[in-house]
Amino acid sequence: MSGDPQGWEAIRAEVLARIRRRDWAPGQMIPTEEELAREFGCARATVNRALRDLAEGGLLERRRKAGTRVTENPVRKATLSIPVIRQEVEATGRTYAARLIRAERRAPSEPVAGQLGVPAGAVLWHLVTLHLAASRPHAAENRWLNPAALPPRWTPERLGTLSVNEWLVRHVGFAWGDIAFSAEAAQEEEAALLGLDRGAAIFVTERTTWAEDHAITAVRLAHAPGYRLHTVL
Amino acid sequence: MSGDPQGWEAIRAEVLARIRRRDWAPGQMIPTEEELAREFGCARATVNRALRDLAEGGLLERRRKAGTRVTENPVRKATLSIPVIRQEVEATGRTYAARLIRAERRAPSEPVAGQLGVPAGAVLWHLVTLHLAASRPHAAENRWLNPAALPPRWTPERLGTLSVNEWLVRHVGFAWGDIAFSAEAAQEEEAALLGLDRGAAIFVTERTTWAEDHAITAVRLAHAPGYRLHTVL
DNA sequence: GAGTGGTCTAGACCACCAA
């Protein structure tokens, strides 16, 4: 019967409705937590829970002393799930495999060195991997690995049957990173690995990950055509 | 000096450290809130705040009665900010303009009708808009609008100087939607509007938005080359 | 200085669900 929420979710729903109805217009201040608590007949903490949730969603802006206002130009926030490729493939019922194409120690280009925050001329591991779904190319991976983040005398043999990413997740972990998505024309090696013509439109994911104070890895993933990143707002 | 967090953030940091150190391995149960509250010498609500935050980030899985466990294969969650195009452009110091290229009433293709959940043959508004940054093409927009979501006798003249999106945000609002990103070869009209060759790699954003029970709009945005979607993990 | 949100506490009850 009643799909009506209770407790703090009910308060969130009511506040949201007032914003939508423009009872509280964009840019306008809304009552204080204490006033709302009196109005709704609940504790201030309950109002706080509701307003904090809306603020995390970007609909409200809150500042001590200043109070709470409706965001003028709400920037929509979407949460993306970025799965490990193995799971992404296996979730569609296909078998996953990773093939290590090349692995060598060499100095990265200037931009890559900067991206990883290592001195120009530092020698890193450079790995090229092809990810396969049901024996067909799924994504081409181009990765730089900072040896300083790895155990001493690490070599690619240590990976065993794991992909580089899986090995890192299991043995290194990481603290934070950044990620960017773009559309690009396929580069030569990527096109060959994915079985495409040069210049084909590919979806590219670029990630850099860091441990406490040093870069771990920078990776460029070129996805096969048809790849879509999807989420709910 | 001390950048050490206090309160619930300190607890979150400690729990995170234990997960990273594998004191608590993936898949393993961790102590109950009550036990942790005793260990940290704080109220259970404080532990709850910390664990809830980690669970929202996908690192913990919590179920009543079952308890809390470390996620086996953490799916990384990234929060994307999706700004209104005007802001996106103006944030880079360029002037923004939108040019309405075409506006007509017609029936959408089968897939679009399905996407919007309208009967096949329903007549919708179809608008093509070019977004400009400093007088140069920024993105080509292809949008279907459900008249049922608009005021009676609505016409594109009502937009005034606003882009369709801005008008909708101001006058209709919306409840939820979904969004998808992909890389595609530029279609004919898009290529012409953006000043590209056909087949050029473009970044495409596709959005569908809904009000309570009916679709409002479906939009396809083709971004000019160089467009990147960026976020921090 | 004072008003507002941010957080903590101690206790309570409830909802869910594995055993």
Next chain:
DNA sequence: TGGTGGTCTAGACCACTCC
């Protein structure tokens, strides 16, 4: 059915920041 997380309360103190 009992254990666990989810939430609420009433009150308190603190941190921030506008005035």
